[in-house]
Amino acid sequence: MPEIKKHIAIAGGGWAGLACAVELSLIGHQVTVLESAKQLGGRARRVAFGDQAVDNGQHVLIGAYRNTLALLKRLDLTVDELLHRSKLNLHLQYCDGKEFNLRSPNLLAPLNLLAALLSAKGFTLVDKWHALGFGLRLFTYSLSVDDDISVAELLHRHHQTRNNITALWEPICLASLNTPIEEASARIFIRVLYDTFCRGSSDSDLIVPKTDLGAILPDPAVDFIELHGGNVHLSQRATELVIEQRHISAIKTEDKTISADHVVLALPPHACIPLIKSHPALHDVAYNLSAFTYNPIVTAYLRYKSSIRPDRSMQGLLGTTAQWVIDRSISGQAGLLTVVISGPGKHMQLENDELAGHIQNELHKCFPHWPRAEEVMIIREKRATFSSRVNIDLLRPTNKTAIQGLWLCGDYTATGYPATIESAVISGKTTAELIHRSISN
Ligand SMILES: Cc1cc2nc3c(=O)[nH]c(=O)nc-3n(C[C@H](O)[C@H](O)[C@H](O)COP(=O)(O)OP(=O)(O)OC[C@H]3O[C@@H](n4cnc5c(N)ncnc54)[C@H](O)[C@@H]3O)c2cc1C
The missing domain is CATH 3.50.50.60 (FAD/NAD(P)-binding domain)
Known part of the structure; x- marks a missing residue:
């Protein structure tokens, strides 16, 4: 007292x-x-989808x-009963089948980041060389910027390749800052990357609610x-x-x-x-x-016959409106998938049923063996987050x-x-x- x-x-x-x-x-x-x-x-917050409790948006935490x-x-x-924790293992793919994978091994930070970049799949040697340089500068604080700049400018200054930008830094920036790289604050992005990859080896773990x-x-x-x-x-x-x-x-x-x-x-x-x-x-x-200013996040819940089981609990998509597909089996809801679309975009102009149809078409293109969902619920959070834009910290x-x-x-x-x-x-x-x-x- x-x-x-x-x-x-x-x-x-x-x-x-x-x-x-x-x-x-x-x-x-x-x-x-x-x-x-x-x-x-x-x-x-919790919302209802029929008789199931889901959320207003799929939330992913990190270690x-x-x-x-x-x-x-x-x-x-x-x-442990509330949250499912796993080592970072990011799979991203284009619908034509081109795949990228970044997996964090069980090593001390920042060795885990360096090993993850070295062993990443889908990236060329040149991609890895530049990504490693970026990772090393991150660890030695030599990425920091005196005057804030955009993440796009930061990546350009550090010679990041097209693959590194589109299949690595851009998805990470959108998922964590909910702000496109052209507007996003490099200062906030560097802080997120540093805390995720340069402190403890389990800081980059992905944590998904089980409930x-x-x-x-x-x-x-x-x-x-x-x-x-x-x-x-x-x-x-x-x-x-x-x-x-x-x-x-x-x-x-x-x-x-x-x-x-x-x-x-x-x-x-x-x-x-x-x-x-x-x-x-x-x-x-x-x-x-x-x-x-604010940026939206759109979440689509798709209900299938419970027999559907994606190969991965979390799958990133590239070149599509849908950005991440998450299998809610992790939350004990087999047959329920969540599609996440972070940041602004043309999808915000579509009506809910048009957007639901569009997402279903994209999933069919990427995963032709999946059936169409039996039911779809779209949740739009127009002011999901403030925009983490350049100089917002001021x-x-x-x-x-x-x-x-x-x-x-x-x-x-x-x-x-x-x-x-x-x-x-x-x-x-x-x-x-x-x-x-x-x-x-
Ligand atoms: C779809 C979506 C997905 C997200 N994904 C992630 C993620 O994966 N990982 C992550 O870490 N974060 C994520 N976020 C961000 C995270 O949810 C927010 O950063 C966090 O919830 C903000 O909490 P807060 O308490 O600051 O604000 P809020 O949650 O906005 O809380 C403010 C509260 O004040 C209430 N209120 C408003 N006006 C009044 C008033 N006049 N009087 C009384 N009460 C009032 C509101 O109803 C609300 O309950 C996501 C957000 C959204 C919307």
Whole structure:
């Protein structure tokens, strides 16, 4: 129990808000979570496909998500029961059959990256030579850029070949930054590559949920918060902040005013702006948040007769609209496949049934022996992530604001990472630590 127990109101029950709430509950403070939707989880949430629980988008984690994994352990969850972990083994193919494979062996980092590049399949010796040079510079920090540039420019400066770009760096950049290489920040990309390949040998492991995302964090987090005396309220949209003389005292929803010693806005930038823009001390932050742009992710769930079993649990496709095909057998849902399309593109102009047909045609071309799916559900998240574009880090706010007791938290804050679960959890944890420190001082 802390010496001084405080009440903290947290608007937003996504992974950042929940991570913050769990950490503060653990320290002994009382939290109230206000979530505008009917369910928790935000952009990483459970949805229904018929009688099956799936997610609003296929989420893939990596071994480097240390804060997320630590949070699950803190909730006393048996991580192995919730998450399927395997060594990095990327298969990408064109529909004409040309294949690429990058497999990370069980060696210390960065030897695993170097061995993976050397033994990669589908790449020529020239490709490997340039990829190895890039990998070595990554490890020795000589890739870093003083002024941010695009990933495309970074790859050009380091003489990456066409194969390396299209079958290696571009798919990794889209999957991790959800931003096309022509716009993506080299600084954020280098950070992701460094943390994935240059620290621990298991940091590049791929981690796929065995269950729906709701069962991984939101459900256990609510139990934990309530057990520690906190409350979680759904369908409660934060509408106004009560600020007097640069000090916050309460947050309002449509039907309640909740007094609090501290208020955390764990909302995406576009949802923060209406709450903060009228306060002069927050003008600069509101102005920066209004400059954020967003990229979509489209997820298609395809239901087959359960007898269908792709050769691989995760298959990358090149030259098609569909980018990744993931076999949900891994989540105990045999016969269900997920197709992921990250980033903007012409597919966003298609109606759902046109897009479903288009994806089915592409899969038929690449895997002629697969039958047509019996049912398809398309989920479009138009603002899936902020765009990790060049110099975006200059706009990302710190957790602390100019108003005493008001904090910002979410994947978009200044974590240095792209919009990911790990960035959200880091932000939630850091905010909780800062609040506790400010109370203790
Ligand atoms: C389709 C898709 C696929 C993804 N794939 C991956 C992946 O493979 N790996 C990965 O690491 N990350 C992935 N991400 C990104 C990841 O989901 C996000 O980075 C993370 O969930 C962001 O969490 P957050 O808490 O910062 O924000 P959010 O999840 O946006 O949480 C904000 C919460 O605030 C609520 N809210 C909004 N306004 C108000 C208000 N006024 N009052 C109260 N509540 C409000 C919202 O309903 C929401 O619940 C993906 C995202 C999407 C959409």
